[in-house]
Amino acid sequence: MRTRVVSALTAGGALLTLSGCGAADMTKQASPYANVGGAKTVTLSVQSWVGAQADVAVPEYLLTHELGYRVDKVQIDEVPAWDALSQGRVDAIMEDWGHPDQEKLYIKDKKTITPGGDLGVTGHIGWFVPTYFAKKHPDVTDWKNLNKYADQFRTAESGGQGQLMDGSPSFLTNDKALVKNLGLDYQVVFAGSEAAQITQIKQFAKQRKPFLTYWYKPQWLFEKVPMTEVKLPKYKTGCDADPKKIKCEYPHTPLQKYLNADFAKHGGKAARFLKNFKWTEADQSEVALDIADKKMSPQDAAKKWVERHKAKWQSWIPK
Template sequence: MPRFMRKGARLLAVGLALAMVSSCAVRTDQIARDPNTVRIALNGWVGYEASAEVLAYVLREEMGYEVQLMRVDEQPSWQALDQGVLDVIVENWGHEELMELYGPEGNGTVVDGGPNGNEGVIGWYVPAYMEEEYPEITTVEGLKEHTDLFRTAETGDKGEFLGGAPGFVTQDQGMINAFDLDLEIVYAGSEASQITEVRRRYANEEPVLFYFYDPQWLQEELDLVRVDFPDYEEGCADDLSSVPCDYPAYELNKIFRAGFVETGDPAYQFLDNWTWTNADQNQVAQMIADQGMDPTDAAEVWVEENPDVWRSWIPEGFEPLS
């Protein structure tokens, strides 16, 4: 039985200090670790943070583990798993190329942990008030006709397409090229910055066309409409310079360090059992981002209100501490 550790998940950063060496030469995921510590990647959007904080809270307060939440971007998270300095990514959006590199058909340092219960949808969005004024704007031809509505001082004669963080999964430039849209991508820099800008324009009923996704708590606050592109088909996004289709739907999944799986530890079993819904994630994310709650406090509120959900994640035979 893991021992109690101090309250509060430690928040660490994983960056250049990882000294990213070639992962093809040697399996590095067996680096010695404290078996009472679980190391969870913390990627840069609040929905992910909501999931990670709830899992950290239950692991810490109900199972007695120490938890390290380690801030790291999406792709470096996989490198960190490969090098043995992380144990799990809790929300993966595709990244088949990284699974080929690090998974069973590559060097074998990571394992697909199966669905986390969240359904991921990426797309282009406009506020509902724009569709009311220009009903055709959510079609490809209608959007093409009205790109001038989105012009800004920064984009000049082109309309602005507002992106989030440059490191997010994206095929936007390929869609712009394939559909011959007179648009220029401007990156807000982060999810938080993008939300701030979208909310500002929404409050003033200004035009805005932007990359967005679900699960995302802002979808519960603003009335947004997704632009309708041809459905995704296998292979249509293989050439990212020209993508004549919409984004695919993602069954979001967990990615484990192979050595962590091999331990069969109750912490691994707990994370393997974990699934929850978009509504669950959005509830916690909204408390963090919109209500300004400390992430640990938001996780505690959700855990206290949903014992029937999280208790099913506890491995059989393991007695929670409360």
């Protein structure tokens, strides 16, 4: 779920190294920099949305310039990232939106992964319409009235139904089950990536057209295209336990970091630093906006943030 601005995800959850010369297939080998004896290297999993990119860019900059580490980055889908972390192919995941099955398998049962603490940001997925449409049709913000507007949300891709636009099929989504179980006259249409979804949202907004989209907070696009959330049935603990029977909204999720268990024990200052790293939604959005909207490189965006927030990041550096 969330904001994809880096290169397209490799098929089947393959890992793709983002540092060094060229790209290497990481499906059958460990990162060349992970767990190298005596080497001051750290390998971080990079999810494909821009918020997660920001979560890696700032630690990478500080690990490199303040602690003297080489940082390798590996791009991988959300669930396969847990496998890679368990196997030591990456050392840390810096933003996770909640995967109970993986947590049970790798943290409780296998004990190959350990929690790295709160990221400091609370994530929330939901359905959104443009605020300019919600102001004209206030009742559209109640899911019970969505069928009333299905014709206005129809596109060539959705056929005779309204379109609910999602990003990548790899994102955490309950939308197909929600549409079916709530009896909605809508078709889930995947844009293919966050970048493609952002492009479509901007095009709709430029033309002042109505649209219904899966989206998430925190996300910098809200500053460019104001959107209003559609209220789905209230979330209650356990209401999403059976993916096929879901009829409730997405929860508000305190985003988490996770470390490879061996790295957490033996990773020295790098492991302690990553555990200490904790910032706010405003911090993340500041860096993400520079990357996605102002087209700065993650490294330059991180440097800009670090130079402006010295008092904050100094507390993360192990003594």
